[in-house]
Structures are given as structure tokens and as C-alpha cells.
Amino acid sequence: MKRVAAAFAAALLCASGAVAVSEPGPNQAVIDSADMPAKLSAFGIFRAGTSEPVDALLPYTLHTPLFSDYAEKHRLIWVPAGQQARVAADGHIDFPVGSLIVKSFGWPEQNGGRPVETRLLLHRASGWTALPYIWDADGKDATLAIAGRRVPVSFKSPDGAAHSIRYAVPNKNQCKECHSKAGTIVPIGPKAANIDFGTALSRPDFARFFVKVPRTTAPMPRWDDPASGSLEQRARAYLDVNCAHCHNPRGSASNSGLFLRWTDPIGVNYGIGKRPTAAGRGSGGMEFAIKPGDPDHSFLIYRLESLEAGIAMPELSRSTVHKEGAALLRQWIAEMPKDGH
Amino acid sequence: MRVTYLPRAALLSFAALAVAAAPAAAKTISVSAGTPDANEKLQEALILAEPGDVVELGAGTWTLTDGLSLDVDNVTVRGAGTKAGEGSILDFAGQQGAGEGLLVTSDDVYLTNFAVLNTKGDGIKSKGADRIVYHQLRVEWTAGPKETNGAYGIYPVESSDVLIDSVYVRGASDAGIYVGQSKNIVVRDSIAMENVAGIEIENCYDADVHDNVATKNTGGILVFDLPSLPQQGGHNVRVFDNMVNDNSTPNFAPKGNIVASVPTGTGVLVMANSRVEVFDNMLADNGTANVMIVGYRYPYKDEKYQPLPKDIAVWDNQHGKAGFAPAFPGGAEIAAAMGGSIPPVLWDGAGSAVVNDDVAVLSLNLPDVGTPQSEAKPSPADLKGEAPAPLPGITLPESMEARVQ
Incomplete structure (x- = not known):
């Protein structure tokens, strides 16, 4: 997805080129409180009246991201002053209380490229809390949508096809359905193997965020870059990022x-x-989730390529088929030896 | 024969209940149907509820486009009833997302007096929701049996202490009432009709299924255990005082699902569990068999899996007509050879069972689950003998029983 990469390069240039030391960070008191502010501006993540983040937050990308209806996502991390996040031996990142993870979703064709929604994961004393905000029509602030909402969105996918969908902004519970580990909320994306700080690594304040640069495990490949890993590795990265937050022994699909x-x-x-x-009917009349050598009779593919509630996987936050992702998994299954692994 | 001929469910009215006194701090959050943002307002109430609260669903038809979810402990969701025209009817015919109509992921939740209709996936699912009470609910696919209906009507999974009492479920393309990978379960006084499986207890420990009506399903009551799942080795299940009759609906499950293999006309089917008791039921007009006891006869790679039915005990059931249309491969030929029908109790010959009912038993003589069914050598079998000591009944926490008193 070159467009995303380009957008990010631009975002990072801005960020690294103009580190304004005097610009304040987000409002730590609001992060630490038990409040659910009605307006996103209460957090001070974005410059007043805009959707441009303040420079104090650390931008990052992922080698392989979750597919969300071809949305371009902008991710930010905040760690409270005087504290650092630690990378555990298994590659997950322990964020101190007071940390904040921000993810904004948008499309170049929608709202003039401004974000449609911004989701917050706040690490409060009581645990992680998820809050979804939908940007107001004027793009100056966003409003809490604790029960989620469907938002009409129009965009083009990389193959040029035009889409008009009712994009689902998740509700607070749905945030947890994916971000759940044994019933409590945890971050998903920032794992050492998948996180990429790009040029932000060279920011003078980078060391303030992390105890050390998270490079404890070999990086996951980019799902769409054959140079970054074998077909199987890329398929596995895709399944990890798009499915394993629920499909693990302590997740929602245990x-x-x-x-x-x-x-x-x-x-x-x-x-x-x-x-x-x-x-149920998610099996599509097929016997196996994956039938080696035969993607057309693997209902994992059937569910990824469906848009119908009750069949479609993931169950949440997908109103478009990720053709390119499905093609990767199709190829992986097609090339599997038929006698299985 | 101790069975009550008409289970209590059939006699209960679905009128609103008087509710037991709630804690002083608890509040009632009332939400109305029929407003344009009813879906969002109801979801908001389910998110903002605090332990002890009641979320009250107004009467009327709720037109919902997205699945609902509840993740707060000790919340009651109560409607005005389950009947069209007067109750609280959650209609998901236009559902655009989520795998079920209502998902509960918190403990001590009490769901009562509303209906969930025509969900795209499952009706009401609860996962990791201990001490949940499903009471006086209707979950229905109103066009009747269709392969495109959702899989499960009422679907608790991975939970301890589950009570399903006085519910009505119709049209599920898998199981009307499905309890999976759970412990300490009671399913009672409920009606399951025109589902593929009426009531299914799968990979569960300690369950009582009693005083239910399972009729016009493909299979009435199923007790299953499947491999490669986090909880397996299902055991200690009692099926008693149920009416299981005329389970004659052709199997409409999507292929591939285990229930797609259930022969039309199955009454009670026990597969690969240990210590299952089937007693004091009324079993009639099930064309394949009133009671079937079988092993898991598919290839599997799970070394810990136990594919045989073990120590199954069947006694004091009342048998009506059965075995007149056996719908498993080779069934018709066996019936023809036996004068038109097969005995009401069918055993594949795997594992161990004691059948003290006063009816004949047919064995397929396939003790090894790896032997294909085509090699069956059917013959009458005498399984009379001494059953293991009876299982104790299930006792649920008093707080759960108090909900439905």
C-alpha cells in the first residue's frame, strides 16, 4: 500500500522536522482520570481545532496492519513524563499507567483526507479503557460515540474499485471484544516484532518512551512485500494481525x-x-477451515471473502472484502502440500 | 414413569414477572423501541449500566442493525414479554454486523422477557459469563427451518453455572439451545422446535436437561463431545423428564457442521461422552431412533480425545413409535430386512452402554470407530444390566434460582 506509506512518510517528516520543544503534551490529568470526555479535544492529543497531532506523541506504523476497510491509519503512542515502556521477553510491550495509544482512521477521498474516527486506548489505574470518537463534520473536534455508529464512507480500493459503505465505528464493548485477554483489555498492535517507528527512531526524545529499542525478536514480515518474508511467513503474519487477537486460547474466540x-x-x-x-453457516458447506491445496474448499477463505453478518470474519469492523489479503491466503493454501503439514 | 406430560414451560405465561427486590443503589435504565436511534441508545444503556442495574426494554418492535453486547457484571436485561404485539421484540432482520444479536461477556447476568428474532448469526451468545440466567425468552427465525438461518439460538459457552429456564427457540440451523464447553448446567422447562438440533450439550461437564419439549427438530436432544477444543471429555449429563417427539424436520444444517450428520428422526443422541443418563423421558415418533448411542466416527489428530460413549445408562423411558424411517446410510435396507422398522434404541457398537428400557436395541456392531459405517453388521443386542450409581442432580447457586422464583 504505497499510498499509506507515502502518507506516513509525509506525516513523519512533519513530526520529525518540527519538534517544537515548547508544545505541550496531552493532558495527563484527563488521561489519568476516570472520565469519558464528550469531546476528544479534552485530551490535548491534537492541535486545537485540527486533526494534526501535537509533536510530543510518538508516531509508529506496523509491518503488517489489521485490515479495516482500506482505511489509512495514523498511530501514536504517549508515555507519561518520567516513565518508560518496557519490551518484555516475549516481545509484548508493557506500557506504564498514564500511557495512551491513539489510532485515527480515514480515507483520502473522505472529509478531504481528515480522519473519520479516532480510537483511544488509555492505560488508567483501573486498567486499559477503550474510547471511540467520531470526528465532527467541520473536522475541528471529535465526539465520543460510546455505543458506536455506522458512518457512510466512500473511497477507492487499490484496484481502483469505488466503494460506498456504512463503515462501523465500534462501540466500547466491541473494542474489548478484540482487545481482550482473559476478559481484560490489552493493546494489540504494539508488539516488538510488528512495530516500526521509522524515522521517529532518530527523534531526540525517542529514548524517553522506551527502556530500549524493541528489537528482541525477529521482525514480522510485511504481508504485501515478498522481499520481507516467505509466502508462509507473510500469510502467518496476516493471520496473526487480523485474526489472532480473538483466535488465541485467552481471546474472544477461545x-x-x-x-x-x-x-x-x-x-x-x-x-x-x-x-x-x-x-454455523460460516462453514459455507465445507468440511475444513483450511484444506491444504484447495482454497475454494477452505471455509477460512469463504469467511474472509464474505460481507454477510454471521458468516464474515473478522466479525467486527469489516464492510469490505480485503481482496489482496484474501489472495495472499489463497495462494498460501493453494501451495500447501495436499497431505497437510 | 414420573414425567409430567406437559412440562411446565407449556403452562407458563410469558407475562412480565414481579422482580425480586434489587440493591438500594441499583437503578433502572429504561429504553424505548421505535426511536430512530434505538439501536445506539440501547447499546449505550448496556455499556453505561452498573452492577445491580436493570436495563428495561420498552414494549414494541426494535429494528436493530448491529449486534448488541453487555460486559457489565450483575445486570438484568428485562423486557415486557416475548409475544408479538405486546412484548419487547428485538428484530435483527436488517442486521449488518456482528456474529450474534446479543453477546454477554460478564458474570451474574439475568436475561428475561424479551424476544430476539431473525439474527444473521447466533441469537443470544454468552461467553465466559458465569452464573448467567436465560429466562422466559423467545429466540426465533420466523420463516422456520432455512439453511440461511443463524446457527445457535441460545448459546452459552465457556461458562460455569448456566441456567436456561422457560425459553422458546425455533428455526436454528444448528442448535436451538446450545451449551458448549461449560460446567454445571441446567436446561429446563423450555421448548425447542424446528431446529436442526433442539437442545445440544457439547463438551460439557455436569448438566441436567429436564422437563423440556423437543419436537419437530431434526434431532431432539444431543449430547456431544468433539476433538481439538479447549474443553473436551464431556461427562455427567442427565437427560430426564423431557418430551422428545416427532423430530422429523429434514436436516437443514450447512454441510461440514457436525449436526449436518444427524439423521432426520433422531430423538436423543449421545456421542462420545462418558456417564450420560437418559431416563423418564417420553420418546415417540422419531423415525430413525428414539435413543442413539454412538462414537465419534471421523478422523481426528487429537491424542487426548476420547471418541467412545462410555458408561451410558438408559432406563424407564416411555417409547412410542420409532425407527420407521431410519435416515442413516444403509438404514432403509436394515429396516426392510427387519420387517419395516428398526428398534427404537440404536447403538453403533462402540464404547459401553446399559439400556434397561423395555424395548429392543439394534447394534451396528462397529466397536472400532475407525471402521466405516458401510461395514455395519446390524443385529439385535441385549444391553440390560446394572447401571453405574446414579449421578447427583445439579445444584445451582441460590442467587440464580432466586432470579426465577
């Missing part, structure tokens, strides 16, 4: 017995020759 983490062995519980458990 009961399915289908576990798709980067570290899971490729066997029955990875879908190979696995019969449907509670898929």
Missing part, C-alpha cells in the same frame, strides 16, 4: 479451538483439516 498466533504450530488447531466447531 472456544473455537482455532488459534492463529504468529507462534502457533501449523496443525489442526491452526485450521489444517479442522472441522467447524460453532461456525
Whole structure:
């Protein structure tokens, strides 16, 4: 997705080129409170009356991102002054209380490229809290939408096809459905293997955010860059990022017995020759989640390519088929030896 | 025969209940149907509710486009009833997203007196929701059996202490009432009709299924255990005092799902569990069999999985006509050879079972689950004998029973 990369390069240039030391960071008192402010501006993440983040936050991207209806996403991390995030041995990042993770979603064709929604993950004393904000029509501020909302959105996908969808901004509970580990909210994206700080690494204040540069594990490949990993590695990265937040033994889909983490062995519980458990019509009349050599009879593909509630996977936040992602997984399954792994 | 001929469910009215006294600080959040933003307002109420609160669904039809979810402990969701025209009817015919109509992920939740119709996926799902009470609910796909209906009507999974009491479920393309990977379960006084499986207990420990009506499904009551799942080794399930009759709806489950293999005309089906008791039920007009006991006969790679039915006990059931249209491969030929019908109890020959009902038993003599069914050598079998000591009944926490008193 070159467009995204270009957009990010631009964003990062701005960020790194104009570090205004005097510009204040976000409002730590609001982050630390138990409040759910009605307006996003209460947090001081964005410059007043705009959707441009203040320079104090640290931008990052992911090698392989979650697909969200071709939205371009801008991600930011905030760690409170005097504290640092730590990278654990398994590559997950421990953020201190007072930290904030910001993710904005938008499309170049929508709102003049301004974000449509911004989701916050706040690490409060009581645990992580998720809050969804929808940007106002004038783009000057965003309003809390705790129960979520469907927003009409129009855009073009990379193949040039035009889409008009009712994009689903998730509600607070739905945030947790994906961000859930044994019933509590946790961040998903920022994992050492998948995070990429790009030019922000050279920011003078970078060391303030992290105890050390997170490079404890080999990086995950970019799902769409064959130079970054084998077909299987890229398919596995895609499944980890798009599925494993629920499909793990402590996630929302634990009961399915289908576990798709980067570290899971490729066997029955990875879908190979696995019969449907509670898929209902999500099985599409097929016997196996993954039938080696036969993507057309692998209902994992069927569900990824469906838009219908009750069939479509992921269940939330997808109103468009990710053709390119599905093509990657199709190729991976097609090239699997038919006798399985 | 201790069965009450008409289970209590059939006699209960679905009128609003008087509610037990709530804690002083608890409040009632009332939400109205019919406003343009009813979906968002209801979801907002479910998010902002605090423990002890009641979310009250106004009477009328709610036109919902997105799945609802509840993640706050000890919340009651109460409607004005389940009947069209007077109750609180949550209509998901226009649903655009989410895997179910209502998802509950918190403990001590009480759902009562509303209807959930025509969801695209499951009706009401609760996951990791301990001590949940489903009471006087209707979950229905109103066009009747269709392969495009959602899978499960009422779907608690990975939970401890589950009570399903006086619900009505119709049209599920998998199971009307499905309890999966849970412990300490009671399903009672409920009606399941025109689903593929009426009531299914899968990979569960300790369950009582009693005083229900399972009729006009493909299979009435199923007790299953499947491989490669986090909780397996299902055991200690009692199926008693139920009416399981005329389960004659052709199987309409999407292929690939395990229930798609259930033969039309199955009454009670026990697969690969240990210690299941089937007693004091009224079983009639099930064309394949009133009671079927089988192993898991598919290839599997899970070394910990136990594919055999073990220590199954069947006694004191009342059997009406059965076995007149056996819908498993080779069934018709066996029936023809036996004079038109097969006995009401069918065993594939795997594992162990004691059947003390006063009816004949047919064994397919396939003790090894790896042997294909085409090699069946059917013959009458005498499974009479001494059953293991009876299982104790299920006791639920008093707080749960108090909800429905």
C-alpha cells in the first residue's frame, strides 16, 4: 500500500522536522482520570481545532496492519513524563499507567483526507479503557460515540474499485471484544516484532518512551512485500494481525479451538483439516477451515471473502472484502502440500 | 414413569414477572423501541449500566442493525414479554454486523422477557459469563427451518453455572439451545422446535436437561463431545423428564457442521461422552431412533480425545413409535430386512452402554470407530444390566434460582 506509506512518510517528516520543544503534551490529568470526555479535544492529543497531532506523541506504523476497510491509519503512542515502556521477553510491550495509544482512521477521498474516527486506548489505574470518537463534520473536534455508529464512507480500493459503505465505528464493548485477554483489555498492535517507528527512531526524545529499542525478536514480515518474508511467513503474519487477537486460547474466540498466533504450530488447531466447531453457516458447506491445496474448499477463505453478518470474519469492523489479503491466503493454501503439514 | 406430560414451560405465561427486590443503589435504565436511534441508545444503556442495574426494554418492535453486547457484571436485561404485539421484540432482520444479536461477556447476568428474532448469526451468545440466567425468552427465525438461518439460538459457552429456564427457540440451523464447553448446567422447562438440533450439550461437564419439549427438530436432544477444543471429555449429563417427539424436520444444517450428520428422526443422541443418563423421558415418533448411542466416527489428530460413549445408562423411558424411517446410510435396507422398522434404541457398537428400557436395541456392531459405517453388521443386542450409581442432580447457586422464583 504505497499510498499509506507515502502518507506516513509525509506525516513523519512533519513530526520529525518540527519538534517544537515548547508544545505541550496531552493532558495527563484527563488521561489519568476516570472520565469519558464528550469531546476528544479534552485530551490535548491534537492541535486545537485540527486533526494534526501535537509533536510530543510518538508516531509508529506496523509491518503488517489489521485490515479495516482500506482505511489509512495514523498511530501514536504517549508515555507519561518520567516513565518508560518496557519490551518484555516475549516481545509484548508493557506500557506504564498514564500511557495512551491513539489510532485515527480515514480515507483520502473522505472529509478531504481528515480522519473519520479516532480510537483511544488509555492505560488508567483501573486498567486499559477503550474510547471511540467520531470526528465532527467541520473536522475541528471529535465526539465520543460510546455505543458506536455506522458512518457512510466512500473511497477507492487499490484496484481502483469505488466503494460506498456504512463503515462501523465500534462501540466500547466491541473494542474489548478484540482487545481482550482473559476478559481484560490489552493493546494489540504494539508488539516488538510488528512495530516500526521509522524515522521517529532518530527523534531526540525517542529514548524517553522506551527502556530500549524493541528489537528482541525477529521482525514480522510485511504481508504485501515478498522481499520481507516467505509466502508462509507473510500469510502467518496476516493471520496473526487480523485474526489472532480473538483466535488465541485467552481471546474472544477461545472456544473455537482455532488459534492463529504468529507462534502457533501449523496443525489442526491452526485450521489444517479442522472441522467447524460453532461456525454455523460460516462453514459455507465445507468440511475444513483450511484444506491444504484447495482454497475454494477452505471455509477460512469463504469467511474472509464474505460481507454477510454471521458468516464474515473478522466479525467486527469489516464492510469490505480485503481482496489482496484474501489472495495472499489463497495462494498460501493453494501451495500447501495436499497431505497437510 | 414420573414425567409430567406437559412440562411446565407449556403452562407458563410469558407475562412480565414481579422482580425480586434489587440493591438500594441499583437503578433502572429504561429504553424505548421505535426511536430512530434505538439501536445506539440501547447499546449505550448496556455499556453505561452498573452492577445491580436493570436495563428495561420498552414494549414494541426494535429494528436493530448491529449486534448488541453487555460486559457489565450483575445486570438484568428485562423486557415486557416475548409475544408479538405486546412484548419487547428485538428484530435483527436488517442486521449488518456482528456474529450474534446479543453477546454477554460478564458474570451474574439475568436475561428475561424479551424476544430476539431473525439474527444473521447466533441469537443470544454468552461467553465466559458465569452464573448467567436465560429466562422466559423467545429466540426465533420466523420463516422456520432455512439453511440461511443463524446457527445457535441460545448459546452459552465457556461458562460455569448456566441456567436456561422457560425459553422458546425455533428455526436454528444448528442448535436451538446450545451449551458448549461449560460446567454445571441446567436446561429446563423450555421448548425447542424446528431446529436442526433442539437442545445440544457439547463438551460439557455436569448438566441436567429436564422437563423440556423437543419436537419437530431434526434431532431432539444431543449430547456431544468433539476433538481439538479447549474443553473436551464431556461427562455427567442427565437427560430426564423431557418430551422428545416427532423430530422429523429434514436436516437443514450447512454441510461440514457436525449436526449436518444427524439423521432426520433422531430423538436423543449421545456421542462420545462418558456417564450420560437418559431416563423418564417420553420418546415417540422419531423415525430413525428414539435413543442413539454412538462414537465419534471421523478422523481426528487429537491424542487426548476420547471418541467412545462410555458408561451410558438408559432406563424407564416411555417409547412410542420409532425407527420407521431410519435416515442413516444403509438404514432403509436394515429396516426392510427387519420387517419395516428398526428398534427404537440404536447403538453403533462402540464404547459401553446399559439400556434397561423395555424395548429392543439394534447394534451396528462397529466397536472400532475407525471402521466405516458401510461395514455395519446390524443385529439385535441385549444391553440390560446394572447401571453405574446414579449421578447427583445439579445444584445451582441460590442467587440464580432466586432470579426465577
